Amino acid sequence: MRERERVLARRRLDLEMRPYRRAGLTKKPTNGLLRAVRRALRVPVAEIAGKMGISRSVVFDIEEREPKNSITLRSMSRMAQAMGCKMVYGIVPLGGRTLGEL
Numbered sequence: 001m002r003e004r005e006r007v008l009a010r011r012r013l014d015l016e017m018r019p020y021r022r023a024g025l026t027k028k029p030t031n032g033l034l035r036a037v038r039r040a041l042r043v044p045v046a047e048i049a050g051k052m053g054i055s056r057s058v059v060f061d062i063e064e065r066e067p068k069n070s071i072t073l074r075s076m077s078r079m080a081q082a083m084g085c086k087m088v089y090g091i092v093p094l095g096g097r098t099l100g101e102l
Helices: 002-016 018-024 033-041 047-052 057-067 073-082
Strands: none
Touching: 002 018, 033 057, 033 073, 047 057, 047 073, 057 073
C-alpha cells in the first residue's frame, strides 16, 4: 500500500511541476528575475524599499544576490510581495525528466 501511495504522490507532483520542468530546461530560467520583473512592472526602487521597510541600497543588494544564489527565500518572497507578486518555486529532476523516471 505504501508503494502505491508513493507512486500516486509522484504522479501528482509530476503533473503539478510540469511547467517548472519546462522552465528548468533553460540554463538559468530565473537568473535576475527580481530585477527583470521590477523593470517590466516599472516599479520604482524607492517604492519597493518603502513597502519592505528597507533602504534602496538593500533592494539593489537583494537583486544582486539572486543570480549568485545567495538570496534567501524570505527576501525573495518579500520583494515579490512588494511588487504585487507572489513567489513560487519548484524542484525538478535534471534534463526535464519526471520524478517517476528517477
